[in-house]
Amino acid sequence: MENARCCLCHQETETVLHVLWSCGAAQDVWAGSLGRLQKSGTAQNDFLQLVTGLLMKLSDEEWNLFWITCWLIWHQRNTVIHGGVFQHPSRSAQRAVDYLKEYSIAQDSLHVPIPNHGPVQQTWQPPPETFFKLNFDDACFDEGVASGYGAVIRNEKGDVMAALAVRGGAVRDSEEVEVMACRKALEFAIDAGFTEIVLEGDNALVMKMITQAQPDLSRLGLIYEDIWCLAAGFRSISYNCIRRSANGVAHSLARFARLLDNEIVWLEEDPPPAVDALYLDSSFLN
Structure with missing residues (x-):
């Protein structure tokens, strides 16, 4: 200038x-x-x-x-x-x-509206009276070389009726390990004598497949069929898809399975690997 x-x-x-x-x-x-x-x-x-x-x-x-x-x-x-x-x-x-x-x-x-699918469950909630809640989860170790499954059954007061931690084998992806964990959890609940349950998992895809109960021709189709057959053996069963924050106990047990050679079961006692998660759940209930 x-x-x-x-x-x-x-x-x-x-x-x-x-x-x-x-x-x-x-x-x-x-x-x-x-x-x-x-x-x-x-x-x-x-x-x-x-x-x-x-x-x-x-x-x-x-x-x-x-x-x-x-x-x-x-x-x-x-x-x-x-x-x-x-x-x-x-x-x-x-x-x-x-x-x-x-x-x-x-x-x-x-502007893209956010769909309203109803309230998302953020913390563990007790089941209705006479029912027991079965939570399951999975964990992958060493880039899928090994896996772990966790399951816990609780009553309307939040007391642990039974719990399971299992070390599994190699898996390909998150859907496979989750569906394997679900099948194991249902087998565990049947063996333990429970007949009225609310099944909860935090994998939306798996929970949707389980709820729809439609023929599946994928490589996991036979496992889904096993789950539907197991579900038919309960007097009453319902399903919830929840967030990981409401599935802390099962997740802790699945991660603990890394230390196991096979499996460990707890009956009517709090499993030590999930004490912190149980305490957190009880704090929300109180």
Whole structure:
């Protein structure tokens, strides 16, 4: 720049405040804008002071309009510097309003509503009276070379009726190890003599497959069929898909299985590997 004078009014130093607010060309644009923007003070020392003052006065819509108008004024100024013509101030003010409307419409069209599937169970909840809740989970070790299954059966008071930790073999993926853990948990509940249960797991895919009970031709189809056959042996059975935070005891037992050669069972006692998880569940219940 040859000098610091404003290239439009040639009267004052070309500061940010002057360019976007106090220059005659800018004031002509602001004059066609919303009343609250027109009537904002003109005694600011710098642009930051102006912005701070407006922030306390303007609504969200007015605030957005202010910045769009600033951008248009700056854009028009650059157009003039490079040989163009400054648009009529009223047109710039209207363009700012139109841009804000287009932005609002675009935001609405891009909005993706979050589906409401009902409340998500975050903590372990006791089963209805006369029922027992069977939670199961799995764990993979050494990149799938080995696996572990955990299962726990509790009554409406949260007392442990039976618990199981089993070390399994190699698995290919999370669905396989979860469905294996489910089958083992149902076998365990039947062997222990329980006939009315609520089955809970934290793998949405597996729980959906179990609940639908439809023919499955995948490599895991035979295991799902075993689960459906086992489920048919209960007097009453229902299913819940829960989050890991509501499945802490079974998860602790599955991780503990890494230390086992085969399996270990606890009957009517709290399994030591899951004491912390049981304490956490009881704290939510109380």
